[in-house]
Amino acid sequence: xxxxxxxxxxxxxxxxxxxxxxxxxxxxxxxxxxxxxxxxxxxxxxxxxxxxxxxxxxxxxxxxxxxxxxxxxxxxxxxxxxxxxxxxxxxxxxxxxxxxxxxxxxxxxxxxxxxxxxxxxxxxxxxxxxxxxxxxxxxxxxxxxxxxxxxxxxxxxxxxxxxxxxxxxxxxxxxxxxxxxxxxxxxxxxxxxxxxxxxxxxxxxxxxxxxxxxxxxxxxxxxxxxxxxxxxxxxxxxxxxxxxxxxxxxxxxxxxxxxxxxxxxxxxxxxxxxxxxxxxxxxx
Amino acid sequence: xxxxxxxxxxxxxxxxxxxxxxxxxxxxxxxxxxxxxxxxxxxxxxxxxxxxxxxxxxxxxxxxxxxxxxxxxxxxxxxxxxxxxxxxxxxxxxxxxxxxxxxxxxxxxxxxxxxxxxxxxxxxxxxxxxxxxxxxxxxxxxxxxxxxxxxxxxxxxxxxxxxxxxxxxxxxxxxxxxxxxxxxxxxxxxxxxxxxxxxxxxxxxxxxxxxxxxxxxxxxxxxxxxxxxxxxxxxxxxxxxxxxxxxxxxxxxxxxxxxxxxxxxxxxxxxxxxxxxxxxxxxxxxxxxxxxxxxxxxxxxxxxxxxxxxxxxxxxxxxxxxxxxxxxxxxxxxxxxxxxxxxxxxxxxxxxxxxxxxxxxxxxxxxxxxxxxxxxxxxxxxxxxxxxxxxxxxxxxxxxxxxxxxxxxxxxxxxxxxxxxxxxxxxxxxxxxxxxxxxxxxxxxxxxxxxxxxxxxxxxxxxxxxxxxxxxxxxxxxxxxxxxxxxxxxxxxxxxxxxxxxxxxxxxxxxxxxxxxxxxxxxxxxxxxxxxxxxxxxxxxxxxxxxxxxxxxxxxxxxxxxxxxxxxxxxxxxxxxxxxxxxxxx
Numbered sequence: 001x002x003x004x005x006x007x008x009x010x011x012x013x014x015x016x017x018x019x020x021x022x023x024x025x026x027x028x029x030x031x032x033x034x035x036x037x038x039x040x041x042x043x044x045x046x047x048x049x050x051x052x053x054x055x056x057x058x059x060x061x062x063x064x065x066x067x068x069x070x071x072x073x074x075x076x077x078x079x080x081x082x083x084x085x086x087x088x089x090x091x092x093x094x095x096x097x098x099x100x101x102x103x104x105x106x107x108x109x110x111x112x113x114x115x116x117x118x119x120x121x122x123x124x125x126x127x128x129x130x131x132x133x134x135x136x137x138x139x140x141x142x143x144x145x146x147x148x149x150x151x152x153x154x155x156x157x158x159x160x161x162x163x164x165x166x167x168x169x170x171x172x173x174x175x176x177x178x179x180x181x182x183x184x185x186x187x188x189x190x191x192x193x194x195x196x197x198x199x200x201x202x203x204x205x206x207x208x209x210x211x212x213x214x215x216x217x218x219x220x221x222x223x224x225x226x227x228x229x230x231x232x233x234x235x236x237x238x239x240x241x242x243x244x245x246x247x248x249x250x251x252x253x254x255x256x257x258x259x260x261x262x263x264x265x266x267x268x269x270x271x272x273x274x275x276x277x278x279x280x281x282x283x284x
Numbered sequence: 285x286x287x288x289x290x291x292x293x294x295x296x297x298x299x300x301x302x303x304x305x306x307x308x309x310x311x312x313x314x315x316x317x318x319x320x321x322x323x324x325x326x327x328x329x330x331x332x333x334x335x336x337x338x339x340x341x342x343x344x345x346x347x348x349x350x351x352x353x354x355x356x357x358x359x360x361x362x363x364x365x366x367x368x369x370x371x372x373x374x375x376x377x378x379x380x381x382x383x384x385x386x387x388x389x390x391x392x393x394x395x396x397x398x399x400x401x402x403x404x405x406x407x408x409x410x411x412x413x414x415x416x417x418x419x420x421x422x423x424x425x426x427x428x429x430x431x432x433x434x435x436x437x438x439x440x441x442x443x444x445x446x447x448x449x450x451x452x453x454x455x456x457x458x459x460x461x462x463x464x465x466x467x468x469x470x471x472x473x474x475x476x477x478x479x480x481x482x483x484x485x486x487x488x489x490x491x492x493x494x495x496x497x498x499x500x501x502x503x504x505x506x507x508x509x510x511x512x513x514x515x516x517x518x519x520x521x522x523x524x525x526x527x528x529x530x531x532x533x534x535x536x537x538x539x540x541x542x543x544x545x546x547x548x549x550x551x552x553x554x555x556x557x558x559x560x561x562x563x564x565x566x567x568x569x570x571x572x573x574x575x576x577x578x579x580x581x582x583x584x585x586x587x588x589x590x591x592x593x594x595x596x597x598x599x600x601x602x603x604x605x606x607x608x609x610x611x612x613x614x615x616x617x618x619x620x621x622x623x624x625x626x627x628x629x630x631x632x633x634x635x636x637x638x639x640x641x642x643x644x645x646x647x648x649x650x651x652x653x654x655x656x657x658x659x660x661x662x663x664x665x666x667x668x669x670x671x672x673x674x675x676x677x678x679x680x681x682x683x684x685x686x687x688x689x690x691x692x693x694x695x696x697x698x699x700x701x702x703x704x705x706x707x708x709x710x711x712x713x714x715x716x717x718x719x720x721x722x723x724x725x726x727x728x729x730x731x732x733x734x735x736x737x738x739x740x741x742x743x744x745x746x747x748x749x750x751x752x753x754x755x756x757x758x759x760x761x762x763x764x765x766x767x768x769x770x771x772x773x774x775x776x777x778x779x780x781x782x783x784x785x786x787x788x789x790x791x792x793x794x795x796x797x798x799x800x801x802x803x804x805x806x807x808x809x810x811x812x813x814x815x816x817x818x819x820x821x822x823x824x825x826x827x828x829x830x831x832x833x834x835x836x837x838x839x840x841x842x843x844x845x846x847x848x849x850x851x852x853x854x855x856x857x858x859x860x861x862x863x864x865x866x867x868x869x870x
Contacts, residue, residue, distance in 0.1 A: 011730045043558070043711040056719055056730055061711035063557055064721035064731070065550070066580050072547040076554025076562065079538055080512060081712050084558065105543040261511070261536050268559045268712065270536060272509025272678050279503065279531060280670055283493040 001036050004029040009057040020171030020197030020208075021050055021118060025057055027174045028087070028116070031181035032060065042085045045074040047099060050125050050199075051091040051118035068099030071106045074113050081268040082256055085185060086112070092119040096132040096152050103154075107161035110189040111255040116181070117154065117192070118171075120199035121206050128202035138205065155235035155247055158192050159228065165191035166231065166248040170215055171198065172208045176244070183246060189254040196244070211242065218245035225249045293346035294434060294483040295354045297371060298423065300363030303335040308448075309361075309423040310341025313430070314494060314665050315444040317345035320436060321489030325350035325779070326665040327855060332519070332603040338366055345483055350666070351631065351779030355857040358482060359433060360401070361426045368396055368403070375401035380479065382429050384408040384422060404433075404477050411466050417459060424460050428467030434482040438468050493668055497635045497661035497776070501591055502527040503671070504639030505563055506535055509678050512555035512562035514540040514548040519604050520662040521565045521593035545570035549577040549590065556586050557720060559683065559710035561643055565591030568610045569600065571617065578652045579618035580722045585698065585706065585745070587646035587653075591639075594658040596853050605853035606659035608775055608826035612834060614654045615804050623649070623748050625756075626804035628656040630778030632666045634801060640676055648681035649748050650705055658826070660855040661776035682707045689716045696728040700740070704747030749805055756802045758810020763789070763796030769869045770818040772844055774800040774832045777824050780856035787862040795869065800832065806839045815842075822868045824848045826856065 007029040015021045032042060042060035046052035048067035055062030061084075065073045070088045078086040095103050095117045106115065122140060123129040129142040133154065137146040158166045165187040169177040177195065184191035196215070198208050218225070218234070223245065225231065231248035256262055264270060294317075298309050307328065314324045322345040330339040342357070344350045357374040360367065360381045368381060375381060379401030383392065386409035396403060406429050408422040415421075424445070431441050442461050449457035472478050495503075502524050505513070513528040515521065528539045538555075542548040548564040555562035566574060571592045581588035592614055596607035614626050625645050629635040639655060646653040682705050689695060689709050697718040699706050706727075709716025719729030724741055726732035759772075763785055773781050778799045788795050798814060798821075823833045823844035828851040830844070837843040846868040850856055 009730075010728060040714045040717050041712060045554070053731070056721075059717060061717055062719040062721075062729070063554075063584070064719065064723055065553075065584075066576055066722050069546060069550040069577070069580075072542070072550035073554035073557070075547075076512065076514070076551035076556075077558045077711065078554075080555040080560040080562070081558040081710075084711055101543050102547055105547070259538060260533050261538050264536060267511045267538060267555075268710075270511060272511075272561060272680075274506065274509070274535065276503055276507050276535075277673070279506065279535070280493060283495040283499060284491055284670070 002033055002039055004033045007032055007039065007059050009059050011056055013053070013057050015050060015053070016201050018200040019050070020120065020199070021054065023171040023174040023177065024116065024118060024195055024197060025054055027177040027181055028054070029058060030178040031185060035182055035185055037085050041083055042087070043077055044087050044089060045070045045077065046089045047094040049091040049094045051089050051094065054089040068094055068097070068102065070094065071099060071102040071115065075106065075109070075111050078111055078113050079256065079259065079267065082262060082266045087114045087116060087185065090115065090117050092117060092121060092131045092133040093123050096154055104157065104161045107158050107163045107190055107192070109255045110162065110164055110252060112189055114181070114184045114191045114193065117194045118197045119154070119194050120197045120203055122199050122203040124199045124202055153236055153238070154194050156232060159232055159235055159248055163192055163248065164189040164250045164252050165246070166235065167191070167193050167246045168244045169193055169195045170211060170244050171195055172212060176217065180245070187249065189252055196242070214240060214242045215244050216241060218243050218247065291346055291348035292483045293344065293350070294358050295342065295344045295356055296359045296361065296430060297340055297342040297357045297374070298361040298363070298426065299338065299340040299367030299371065301335065302330060302333055302337050302339050304339070304363050305420050305423045306339040306341050309427050310343060311665065312441070312444050312448060313427050314343045316431070316436070316441040317343065318492060318494045318667050319443060320440040321486030322346060322483065323349045324494060324665065324667045325353060327353040327660070328663050329854070330604050338370060340367070347484065347486060350783070352783035352858040352861070353780070353855060355859045359430055361430055363422060363426065368399065372396060372399050375399060377401065380404055380433055382406055382426060382433065386410060404475065406467070406470060406475070408467070411470065412463065415463060415466065417463055421460065421463050424463040425467035428464030429471045432468040432471035433478055435478050435480050436483065437485055438465065440485065490669060493670055494665050495632060495668070496523065496663055496665055497629070497632050497657050498523040498593070498663065499527055500632045500635035501639045501655070501657065504636040505643065506531070507673065507676060508640040508643035509561045510563055510643065511537045511560045512552060513537060513564070514542050514551045514562070515565050516542055516545045516548050516570055518567045518570045520595055520659040521567050521591065523663065524565045524591065545573040546577065549574040553577060553581055553586050553588055556588055557584070557710065558712065561647070563589040563591065563643070565593065567593050567595050568597050568613070571610070571613070575617040578624070579620055579622065581652040582618070582622035582624065582745070583722045583724065584720045585650040586720070587650055589642045589646050590652065590654045592654055592656045593662045594656060596851070602853040604659070606826065606855045607851060607853065608658055608777065609828070609831070609851065610656065611774070611803065611827070611831040614656055615835065623651050623746060623752065624804060625651060625653040625752070626656065627653070627802045628775030629661070629801055630775060630799055631661065633668050635661065636671050638801060644679045647683065648679055648705070649752055650681070650708065651748065656775060658776050681705065684709050684713070684716065686713055689713055698725060698727045698729060698741065698744070700727060700744050703751050704744050753805045753807070756805055756807050758807040759798045759800040759814065761796060761798055761814060764794065765796070765817065767796040767819070768794040769820040769822055771795060771797045771822050771824055771865060772832065773797070773824040774803060777826055777856055780858055780861050781824055783858040784862035784865055787858065788866060793866060793869065795865065803835065806835065808839055811840065820845050820869065822846045822848060822865055824856070824861070824865070826850050
């Protein structure tokens with residue numbers, strides 16, 4: 001087993017002190033270690049934003065891509081080498097803003113990838129602008145009079161798009177988050193972990209204290225995560241009470257199972273040379 | 285019909301509304317001529333709609349190689365009135381028009397006074413009705429009639445119809461053969477209007493393939509070890525996606541139709557990143573969306589091949605027509621300075637071999653490669669000898685094997701090297717754990733903004749150019765070495781230029797051709813060498829601003845002396861192009 005400490009990357013995180021991202025990093029390393037994944041068989045893919053720096057801080061393979069496009073990169077990588085555990089680290093802007101199209105299609109495809117969204121309801125790395133998950137009325141540099149757009153509800157969207165593992169974690173509870181990530185990575189198919197991750201520099205409203213007052217754990221309420229209709233209600237619960245944990249999980253064959261080319265093993269193990277003469281004959 | 289140099293050539297066009305089966309009929313005609321031992325080239329013209337409108341499919345068949353489309357039409361198969369009206373100019377005095385008299389039962393001479401060719405009314409619809417066939421089978425009767433008219437053995441047409449429909453349903457095949465034969469016999473026995481042999485089948489012709497540029501691109505990529513293909517449908521690139529999807533199972537690759545072009549490109553980058561050969565194709569609008577990913581491939585040094593099948597822009601432009609208007613876009617797409625390869629195969633044969641080479645170049649230099657085609661090359665069928673596969677070697681460059689990386693300590697994905705290309709481990713390999721990034725980085729892949737590191741990494745990436753430029757082939761010369769004028773062109777304009785040049789040579793003109801396939805990095809040395817021997821330069825390009833000429837001026841400070849440009853949404857036609865070149869020579 002690789003310990004969480006051995007999984008530490010070569011560089012020290014440059015996130016703000018106290019940022020929720022540190023807890024996500026800790027939980028991620030803990031989950032990789034406790035699931036006994038070999039670091040060379042783990043690929044962490046990210047887009048752009050504070051969240052996207054995470055792969056640099058973990059001693060596994062990593063690909064730091066472009067804004068909003070981590071999911072397609074991860075999809076190509078995972079389907080080409082099904083021996084890899086592929087995790088995507090994204091943010092509320094990266095995933096629910098610029099990358100929203102890929103988010104919906106990734107859910108309906110159900111490729112075996114774990115998507116972790118660092119959701120702080122604000123754009124951090126660009127120094128504090130409104131985000132798709134900012135609450136109505138939220139004041140930022142770009143919404144000085146308060147946001148007049150309704151926020152997206154990522155978990156409800158995920159359910160409607162056919163998500164087979166839909167969950168929410170909290171960066172203020174890394175232990176709970178680690179267990180959630182372990183479940184998500186172990187899930188056969190696409191798993192979403194939306195993480196409430198306070199931005200301590202630019203979001204003075206949705207702070208650790210703000211979330212602590214509101215969140216409760218679904219598992220403490222005897223929640224049954226297999227009822228999709230009830231899960232919709234739960235996914236829309238936001239305000240005085242905010243649920244965390246697995247909202248919905250469903251056993252469905254992952255995308256990989258239906259791909260003909262993968263019946264002979266991972267694509268990357270298949271030889272490049274092939275005989276195209278029979279195909280050429282079809283044009284004669 | 286005689287076409288100089290002892291060859292005989294026939295140009296047949298079938299036209300009608302979309303939904304009449306024009307494409308299928310055109311292809312059957314082309315295949316029949318090909319089975320009859322002739323060289324064939326086709327051109328498809330259709331508007332962006334599914335029913336109605338006006339579609340044409342032109343087939344030029346000859347005893348010599350056909351590389352360009354003729355303006356002249358010898359036999360016009362008109363399934364509607366509009367086809368006669370729109371193509372009156374193309375039909376000369378010796379030409380024939382097969383016209384469905386059910387469509388407009390009037391005196392053709394009064395109806396089409398400007399038509400120089402002979403209009404032959406054929407009761408296509410009645411023949412179909414007699415046989416209790418569907419109206420859509422009119423075209424089958426018509427192509428049978430066409431073969432009767434020019435006295436081309438029915439057996440070739442029959443064999444093509446049987447292979448086209450036979451697999452699905454032998455009864456449907458029989459019905460189509462009978463309909464075609466009814467048309468054939470009507471012309472010979474009843475109308476007695478057969479004009480005799482317009483073109484002679486060649487009995488002992490060598491076996492040839494008949495395929496489009498897109499087919500050739502797909503075959504070249506499959507030969508090159510492609511295991512991943514992703515795309516979003518867009519004319520004229522879509523048929524690559526169709527060919528790939530049809531062969532997904534047999535060829536063992538993953539083919540994905542994605543949510544958009546960004547996903548198509550980024551998925552292919554993800555696949556390439558883990559060591560699978562992957563490619564994405566699109567047209568100009570889709571390539572706009574893919575542009576950001578071109579820079580990602582460059583910065584992360586991920587091998588990546590883009591296929592850009594051009595059509596007229598800007599914006600949606602003419603969605604189903606032809607143009608070569610994206611050269612300057614491809615040369616500079618995506619922000620920042622980086623090394624890329626841009627190439628534009630000139631014909632079906634080159635499309636095959638250079639797609640194969642594009643995959644090798646991308647992997648050996650770990651750079652993005654943009655392979656350009658266009659509507660004319662992508663969708664026109666052409667006969668070629670079966671590809672010679674001898675000596676085609678897949679070269680994965682500095683991709684490490686597990687036993688190699690086991691011997692390396694302190695591996696870094698972007699470590700410096702003499703040729704700028706770093707040794708490459710991919711996820712899944714022990715001992716090679718590293719970061720790849722679109723952010724600029726230290727040699728281990730970590731984000732780094734130190735000015736010295738930035739300069740060093742930029743210089744490392746650009747060092748690839750030295751070796752790359754040495755193996756980039758210069759433009760190829762065709763025709764006599766010493767000529768008074770040299771036509772300069774790129775990509776698919778090659779074919780029409782070559783055939784136009786043949787016409788000019790027959791008239792005694794002194795002209796040769798310089799054709800560019802590889803455009804970036806610019807093959808400066810070989811070009812300068814060739815320019816020592818050239819005199820007057822005549823640029824031929826399918827765009828408004830002479831984009832190759834702009835490249836020449838940027839790279840060499842000299843451009844062409846005379847520009848021939850076409851941007852009407854149609855490819856170059858051989859005869860008018862020859863006239864324009866002749867005019868430009870003086």
